[in-house]
Amino acid sequence: MFGKILIANRGEIACRVIRTARRLGVRTVAVYSDADARALHVEMADEAVHIGASPVGESYLRGDKIIAAALATSAQAIHPGYGFLSENPDFVDQVVAAGLVFIGPSAASIRAMGLKDAAKRLMEKAGVPVVPGYHGEAQEIVLLASKAREIGYPVLIKARAGGGGKGMRRVDHPDDFSEALSSARREAKAAFGDDRVLVEKYVDKPRHIEVQVFGDNFGDAVHLYERDCSAQRRHQKVIEEAPAPGMTPALRKAMTDAAVKAAKAINYSGAGTIEFIVDASQGLKPDGFWFMEMNTRLQVEHPVTEMVTGVDLVEWQLRVASGEKLPKAQDEIALVGHAFEARLYAEDAAKGFLPATGTLHHLKFPDAAPEGAAMRIETGVRAGDAISPFYDPMIAKLVVHARDRAAALAALGDALARTEVAGSTVNTAFLAALAADADFAAGDVDTGLIGRHQETLTEVPAPSDETIAAAALAATDAGAPSAAGDPWSALSGYAHFHTLGRRTRLRHGEENILARVSARPDGRFQVALEAPHDAINSHDLRNLPRSARWPGHVTVFEGAVGYTFAVPDPLAKADVAGAASGSLRAPMPGLVKLVRAAAGDAVIKGQPLLILEAMKMEHTIAAPHDGVIAEIAAEGAQVSDGTVLVRFAEDGQG
Numbered sequence: 001m002f003g004k005i006l007i008a009n010r011g012e013i014a015c016r017v018i019r020t021a022r023r024l025g026v027r028t029v030a031v032y033s034d035a036d037a038r039a040l041h042v043e044m045a046d047e048a049v050h051i052g053a054s055p056v057g058e059s060y061l062r063g064d065k066i067i068a069a070a071l072a073t074s075a076q077a078i079h080p081g082y083g084f085l086s087e088n089p090d091f092v093d094q095v096v097a098a099g100l101v102f103i104g105p106s107a108a109s110i111r112a113m114g115l116k117d118a119a120k121r122l123m124e125k126a127g128v129p130v131v132p133g134y135h136g137e138a139q140e141i142v143l144l145a146s147k148a149r150e151i152g153y154p155v156l157i158k159a160r161a162g163g164g165g166k167g168m169r170r171v172d173h174p175d176d177f178s179e180a181l182s183s184a185r186r187e188a189k190a191a192f193g194d195d196r197v198l199v200e201k202y203v204d205k206p207r208h209i210e211v212q213v214f215g216d217n218f219g220d221a222v223h224l225y226e227r228d229c230s231a232q233r234r235h236q237k238v239i240e241e242a243p244a245p246g247m248t249p250a251l252r253k254a255m256t257d258a259a260v261k262a263a264k265a266i267n268y269s270g271a272g273t274i275e276f277i278v279d280a281s282q283g284l285k286p287d288g289f290w291f292m293e294m295n296t297r298l299q300v301e302h303p304v305t306e307m308v309t310g311v312d313l314v315e316w317q318l319r320v321a322s323g324e325k326l327p328k329a330q331d332e333i334a335l336v337g338h339a340f341e342a343r344l345y346a347e348d349a350a351k352g353f354l355p356a357t358g359t360l361h362h363l364k365f366p367d368a369a370p371e372g373a374a375m376r377i378e379t380g381v382r383a384g385d386a387i388s389p390f391y392d393p394m395i396a397k398l399v400v401h402a403r404d405r406a407a408a409l410a411a412l413g414d415a416l417a418r419t420e421v422a423g424s425t426v427n428t429a430f431l432a433a434l435a436a437d438a439d440f441a442a443g444d445v446d447t448g449l450i451g452r453h454q455e456t457l458t459e460v461p462a463p464s465d466e467t468i469a470a471a472a473l474a475a476t477d478a479g480a481p482s483a484a485g486d487p488w489s490a491l492s493g494y495a496h497f498h499t500l501g502r503r504t505r506l507r508h509g510e511e512n513i514l515a516r517v518s519a520r521p522d523g524r525f526q527v528a529l530e531a532p533h534d535a536i537n538s539h540d541l542r543n544l545p546r547s548a549r550w551p552g553h554v555t556v557f558e559g560a561v562g563y564t565f566a567v568p569d570p571l572a573k574a575d576v577a578g579a580a581s582g583s584l585r586a587p588m589p590g591l592v593k594l595v596r597a598a599a600g601d602a603v604i605k606g607q608p609l610l611i612l613e614a615m616k617m618e619h620t621i622a623a624p625h626d627g628v629i630a631e632i633a634a635e636g637a638q639v640s641d642g643t644v645l646v647r648f649a650e651d652g653q654g
C-alpha cells in the first residue's frame with residue numbers, strides 16, 4: 001500500500017478519497033486553487049499545495065503543477081477523482097514518466113475508450129452488443145444520410161468525441177437529417193475541436209443502465225452489479241439507484257457478462273463503468289441492451305454500488321494501483337438491499353436547471369437515516385462556503401440504503417425533507433418531487449421521464465400563511481444570528497421587552513408582504529399579515545416550519561421546499577420600494593479595497609466605482625447606469641454577501 005497519495009481534485013470526491021486513505025493509514029496531499037484556499041478538502045488532507053488561480057485551466061487542469069506538487073511532497077501516487085484530468089491519457093503518461101503511479105487505468109485503456117466510434121468498433125469485435133448504427137471513418141453527408149436510412153428512423157447523430165450530451169441530435173425524418181447533421185457538427189467542433197460523428201438507432205423509451213467493473217494488473221476483472229441512471233435532466237444524471245428496478249436475472253447476467261468482457265478486452269485495471277442503453281418499451285429483455293460508452297474512472301454515483309455490495313471502491317482502487325490483486329472474487333460479491341443517490345445542486349430547476357452560485361449561509365443535513373435505513377452524505381462544503389462560478393455547482397450527494405426499493409425511496413424522501421440549504425437556489429424540492437413521482441416510485445423510469453413531467457416536478461406552491469408567519473418571526477428577531485434553532489427563546493426574550501410588537505416587510509418573488517408580530521404574556525405570539533394573507537395566526541411556535549436567517553433574507557423550510565424571503569433593510573429606502581437597480585450589492589463577502597467615487601458624484605454607466613476583494617480576486621464594481629451617488633461603502637470595510645455597496649439618488653436613475 002502507498003504511504004502517501006496526492007488527490008488531484010476538489011469538492012466532495014476529494015474529501016471522499018481522503019476518508020478512505022486515512023482509514024487505510026495512507027497520508028494525503030490536497031491541491032487547491034485560489035477560490036479553494038479554505039475548502040474542506042484542504043482542511044481534511046494532511047498536507048495541501050496551492051496550484052494556481054481559480055479557473056480550472058489555471059489550477060485543476062494543470063497536470064504539470066499537480067505532478068510537481070506530488071514530487072515536492074513525496075507522494076507516490078495520484079488519485080484523479082472524476083472529471084478534470086481523470087480521463088486524460090496524456091496526463092497518465094506524464095504521471096508515469098515522473099515515476100509516479102496513476103490510480104486508474106493505463107493510458108492505453110483510456111485511449112481505447114476515448115472516442116465513441118473507435119470504442120464501439122472495439123466492442124463489436126469483442127462480442128459486446130452495440131447500438132445498431134454507423135461508426136465508420138467516412139463522413140460524407142450522402143453516405144451518412146444513406147446509413148441513417150438503412151438504420152431506420154428515428155436516428156441519433158452523436159459527436160464521436162462527445163460528452164455531456166453535446167453534439168447529439170435526434171432526427172425523426174430524412175428531410176431533417178442534413179440540417180441536424182450540420183448543427184451537431186457545429187456544436188461538436190466548438191466543444192471538442194472534432195466534428196466527426198456517428199449515427200445510430202434512436203432507442204425508444206431508453207433506460208440508462210450501467211455496470212460497475214473492476215480490473216487488476218493480473219488480468220482479472222469482476223463486476224459489481226448495475227446502477228440505473230435513467231433519471232436525467234439535460235442528459236445529466238440526478239438520481240441514481242442500484243440495483244435497476246425491474247431487472248431480471250437473465251438481463252443482469254447478459255449485461256454483467258458483456259461488461260466484464262468489455263473490461264477484459266482492453267486489459268482494464270481499476271474502477272470503470274460500462275454504460276448501456278436499454279430498450280424498455282416492451283419490458284426488460286436480455287437482447288434489448290447495447291454498449292454506449294465506457295467511463296474509465298470512478299463515477300459520481302459509485303456510492304450506490306458501495307451501499308449494495310459493502311465494497312469501498314476507493315479502497316479497491318488504492319489496493320489495485322499499489323499492485324495488489326482484486327480483494328474479492330466474483331462469487332464473493334453479493335448484492336444486498338437497494339440504494340439511491342440524489343445529487344443536490346445549486347441550480348434553478350424552474351429555469352431549465354440553470355446553475356446557480358452563492359454563499360451557503362445555512363447548510364444542514366439530517367444526522368441519521370430513519371429506522372432500518374442507512375445514509376451517507378457526501379459533500380465538500382460546509383456552512384459559510386461559497387458555490388462559485390468556477391466549478392461544478394454540486395453541493396452534496398445524499399445516499400441512502402434500505403432492504404428494498406420502497407424503503408430506500410422513503411428514506412431518500414425523508415433525507416431530502418430534512419435537508420436545509422439557504423443562500424443559493426437549490427434543487428432539493430425538485431429532487432423530492434422526483435422521488436415522490438408516481439412513475440418513478442413504480443420503477444417505470446426512462447431517460448425521458450423528467451422531461452415529460454418537468455412542469456409538475458418543478459412546480460412550487462405559494463408559501464402558506466404559516467410559512468410567512470415563520471419568516472416574519474425570524475425577520476423580527478433582529479438580534480439573533482439565526483432563529484432556526486430556537487425561535488422560542490428568541491421570542492420569550494422579545495416578549496419581555498417589546499410587548500407592543502414589531503412590523504416587518506417581507507418580499508417573496510414579486511410579492512411584498514407586511515407583517516406585524518406581537519408577543520403575548522402567555523408566551524404565545526400572533527402574526528398579523530397584510531391582505532390577502534389577512535388571517536391572524538396564533539400558533540404555538542413549535543409547530544411552525546423551521547427557518548434560517550441570513551444576510552438580508554429568511555429561508556423557511558416546508559419539507560424539501562425552501563421559501564426564501566428578502567427582508568429589506570428598513571434603512572435602505574431604495575430597497576423598500578423594491579427598486580434593486582437603485583443600489584449595488586456585494587456579490588460575495590469581501591473587503592472594499594479601493595473607493596473611486598464619493599457621495600454626490602455624478603457617474604456614468606460603466607465607470608468603476610470601487611474594487612471589492614473577494615476570494616483572493618479583485619472585482620471591479622462599476623456603475624450599471626448613469627446617476628448620482630447617494631451613498632458609497634467606505635474603503636477598508638468588510639462586507640457580507642448582499643451588503644449594499646453603492647446607492648444611487650432616486651432622480652439619477654437611468
Ligand code: ADP
Pocket residue numbers: 131156162163164165166168200201202203204206208232235275277292293447
Ligand atoms: P455523452 O457522452 O454526451 O453523455 P452518451 O452517449 O453517454 O453521451 O449518451 C447520453 C444520453 O443520451 C444517454 O444516457 C441516453 O439518455 C441518451 N442516448 C444515448 N444514445 C441513445 C440512443 N441510441 N437512443 C436514445 N437515447 C440515447
